[in-house]
Amino acid sequence: MPDTPTSHATQHEFKAEVSAVLSLVTNSLYTNREIFLRELISNAADALDKARFQGLTDRELEGKELAPKISITSDKQAGKLIIEDTGIGMSEEEVTRNLGTIAHSGTLEFLRRVQSDQAEGKKPDLNLIGQFGVGFYSAFMVADRIDVYTRSAHPGNPSVHWVCADPGRFSVAPADKETRGTRIELTLKDEAKEYLDRWRIEGIVRRYSNYVMHPIELTAIKDDGEADGETKQINEASAFWAREPKELTEEDYKEFYKHVMGGFVLPGDEPIARLHVSLDAPLQFKALLYVPGRAPADLFLEDRKSVQLYARRVLIVENCDKLLPLYMRFVRGVVDSEDLPLNVSREMVQEDRKISAIRRQLTRKVFKALEDLAEDSEKYAKFWESFGAVLKEGVHTDNSHHKQLFELLRYRSSTSDGALRSLQQYVDGMKEGQEAIYYISGENVDAVARSPHLEACRAHGYEVLFMTDAVDEWVLQELGEYKEHKLVSVTQGELEMPADESADEEKPDSEDSKDADNIDALLKKAKDVLGERVKEVRASKRLRESASCLVDAEGAISRNMERILRMAKQSVPARARVLELNPKDAFVQAANELASASPDDARLGTWVELLYDQAALAEGEIADPAGMVKRIQQMLLQVAKQG
Ligand code: ADP
Ligand code: MG
Secondary structure, three states: OOOOOHHHOEEEEOOHHHHHHHHHHHHHHHHHOOHHHHHHHHHHHHHHHHHHHHHHHOOOOOOOOOOOOEEEEEEOOOOEEEEEEOOOOOOHHHHHHHOOOOOOOHHHHHHHHHHHHHHOOOOOOHHHHHHOEOHHHHHHHOEEEEEEEEEOOOOOOOOEEEEEEEOOEEEEEEOOOOOOEEEEEEEEOHHHHHHHOHHHHHHHHHHHHOOOOOOEEEEEEOOOOOEOOOOEEOOOOOOHHHOOHHHOOHHHHHHHHHHHOOOOOOOOOOOOEEEEEEEOOOOOEEEEEEEOOOOOOOOOOOOOOOEEEEEOOEEEEEEEOOOOOHHHOOOEEEEEEOOOOOEOOOOHHHHHHHHHHHHHHHHHHHHHHHHHHHOOHHHHHHHHHHHHHHHHHHHHHOHHHHHHHHHHOOEEEOOOOOOOEOHHHHHHOOOOOOOOEEEEEOOOHHHHHOOHHHHHHHHHOOOEEEEOOOOHHHHHHHOOEEOOEEEEEOOEOOOOOOOOHHHHHHOOOHHHHHHHOOOHHHHHHHHHHHHHHEEEEEEOOOOOOOOEEEEEOOOOOOHHHHHHHHHOOOOOOOOOEEEEEOOOOHHHHHHHHHHHHOOOOOHHHHHHHHHHHHHHHHOOOOOOHHHHHHHHHHHHHHHHHHO
8 A cells, every 4th residue: 555645644633531541551551462453353343244234224335345354464574464354444534533532431541540550569450451442542552553544435435544653643644545444554563573473363363353253364474575375264253152043053062162161072071051042131142151061170260261251242351250150150151242342331330230131141041051951860960960069159149049049959868879869859758747857967978878867867767968068068057948847957956856666666655765765874974974075965866776976066066067167277166065875775774774883883984985986986087096996905805804
């Protein structure tokens, strides 16, 4: 393009605010310079959209025969990067206004904040930069001279050459561009020559502009002026999510999932569920989301991947965690809205309101998808194994969705033989006369399944839910009851249960059985021996086979919670627990007899200690294993001598 004679050029000063923005852009936003290309491509795509749209109604519009496309030329010989489109173009009046003022009042304020963050040594929020792109002016991060040649598609507008070569002013002059559209030539700064590299350009385009609907072609010219390879299209130019679900094949969905997951998917890791959403009110947006087939490794990390946010098919936030509640962070995919500005919005508050409107809708959709998934217990089990612990966080953090969340909870139980049970299934399977939903919390299924605390429930055929995720303790704080059945821990408080049927048959005389069960002498002796180590020693209603167990006092935090808090390095004051002895156990009865007859017998001390040891051992946590071995040794010796 020949240079326009300067005599015809009109000189303009940038408005003060533009100068301020320019100086901020060039000096402060250094961290994320590559977005300039995204901004220029999105402007070109907008211009193509406008031309297509106006061409529908305006018969006079020029250049309808031109193929809509965006051409990038990297010219190493000239040191220029050129972005050209066949879009709507600009008249002289438009170019002066559009590239000489700032339309968005929020821009300056936003950039000032970024600058002050940097001055204070804080890292500016790159997401925000992405979200509030800096538009055309971002090109000044990489270029020290920008030439714009543009011709409006509206007839009667001669083409113009806009040029800015030094800060503060630009000039506008006639040009001789013959076809409609805009050609932007960036003369790159020395330290920005990397943007002439074709791999670099392809990488940036794929990252931010892959799904821009118009083809983006790249031509590269080497230092010697020779072509560097063929001109070729470097973007996908088709946004899967923007199409109708019925237009898409399973292959398309698979392909896009691969893209979402960063390029490859191992066999067996195919998505568990997929949502393809298109909504128009109250806010227009489309979303294509997946529940991955395997828990991503970063699920519990602060800087994990998340959903990508697009505005009109241009990526604006790489990982936007505001689009779904945190407890749905396993969802991956894209959200794209026509209603979100690529650049700084006039009011950030309004911006936020739009995001939260999308979030409300998406949350509803994800719940719906999970409810559908739950119909298939096998698939849901796969989901639950990977993401159940994450979803459970919602019970603690999101009261407004308790109803949905409670229905989605699943637990293994004492009677489920490894299968997952819902609360509804539990309630449906309750025995006659059973009031409560029983649960046991602990470190893992193996440990809780063997716990002596289950014995009474087992005797009654009551199911006990196994709560073995750390987060269950927080779930329990919210899940006091389900469908009017209280949740009751079998390791806490005095477990009230109807008498065993079998026990009733054997001993119809309840007075008698009460006497037989009286172990007061032993209880008193045990409390004397154990002292401060136990809060209380009492006869147990929950034991059937075992002789003893330890339980938490009613209302106290559970031992499992204590364990979790300790793991999280929180200080937990040591608390004495309650020792329960089984009055029906033969050893307990023998000990009781001895305690009644001769409370000072030296053997009683060892026996009580052993009952305590057993209770601790059943929980897998014994404070003094060497002491226990010694006590067993003593007992064996006594038995051997008697024999
Ligand atoms: P935004 O795109 O948010 O409006 P920009 O700074 O990116 O802000 O662009 C400013 C304006 O310049 C655009 O709104 C548009 O009117 C005009 N413009 C920029 N690039 C082009 C182009 N390639 N073709 C036509 N008009 C353009
Ligand atoms: Mg723009």
